[in-house]
Amino acid sequence: MGVEPLEIVMLTFNQYFDKNPELRHxxxxxxxxxxxxxxxINAEYRAKKSGYYRLPFEEKALKDSKQYITDHQALLKQIKNLVIIGIGGSSLGLKAIDSILQHLPVRKEITLTFLEHTDPIEIQKSLFGISKEDTLFVIISKSGTTIETSSLMKYVIWRYELLASQESKEHMVLITDEDSPLHLLAQDQNIPVLTIAKNIGGRFSVLSSVGILPLMLLGYDVNALLQGAAAFEQRFFERKEEHLLKKAIFLAKNREHFPINILFSYSSALKDFNSWYVQLWGESLGKLDIYGKKVGLTPIGLIGSIDQHSFLQLIAQGLMDKTVTFISLNRTKYAEPKIPDLKCKYLESTDFVNNTSFAKLLNLQQIATMETIQNEGIPTDHIEIDELCEGSVGKLIIYFELLTSCVGGIFNINSYDQPAVEFGKIRLREMF
Incomplete structure (x- = not known):
């Protein structure tokens, strides 16, 4: 499918500013x-501080993925299961995109399984019914030494005897940094491997081979995905998406008033996208700034209309410490199914929605929720997606990555490292 537009409707938090003149500026x-x-941000881009800026315009991931598929055509024809072994940035982005797009007719009938948890019950559950003969194990780790990923990799190697022969090794493909321990293992054992640049952080890596190879194997139009991201990023650097800069300035400069940022997505297809956003926002922005002061913003992901019944009360009448970003779909593209014109005794009060599409109902629920929140003076903005397709998802991914970088730049932090996470890894090793 072609690249579809991503319409950004910015409400500029006016409801809150009207009630707080001192912040109107x-x-x-x-x-x-x-x-x-x-x-x-322009300086970061030119200095190549993070490689994610260039991913939508590069062809390395496309070329490497196409070459892998060409070299393993016979094997891939037998594959019915794709098992992704990775954690955090190595899995969340891919999971998010597949969840959004799996309704598309191009999606191949391949079962996608994520092995990312060291919970023994979850491991057994995830691998139940998985046989080596029709499975490709994709092991993803930038450093190559992530303890969850390496431990799970060792387990599947042992369980399925993946090092027993060259034929067995072909049921694995590794994605990692060039010259990482995992890359060296692949070279030593003659295991298929794809590499990514070291300056691409895991949570910013979904548009690299980390996401492109599995998405290509699943049948998606990865060219449209990258083109969508490239189109939005190019407009940003041409200063045609100034709303993103305005939002970053508000969130960063007003962080003492609103330390909590809610992403309220009105589609169940966006549940895993919310999880990707939570990691991106939390791990990138919770840092010590250049003065040694702790800064950060707390992300929360909600799904409408489900979470209207669990969280809306807190947003509307709880502490005024939250901003809310709504994501919704253009309901005219999803006219079916409809609520039947069925009248039931004792349920007459619900008949006002009869003969309405579920998409329209969801859309009006989103508008009602947004207006309720705005009337309380809570800052909101709104992203409307014309259609869930590869191009619009590419734009959505790069939008949040650029927003994260902008806020991090205002914070005077390094948005691309995670020192506290590394401290935890060191502590774990000491405990053993």
């Missing part, structure tokens, strides 16, 4: 403020 940051934030 944040609704319209000065040109100097916008230029400063853009300058930070």
């Amino acid at each position: 944040l609704a319209h940051p000065t040109k100097k403020a916008l230029d400063n934030v853009f300058g930070i």
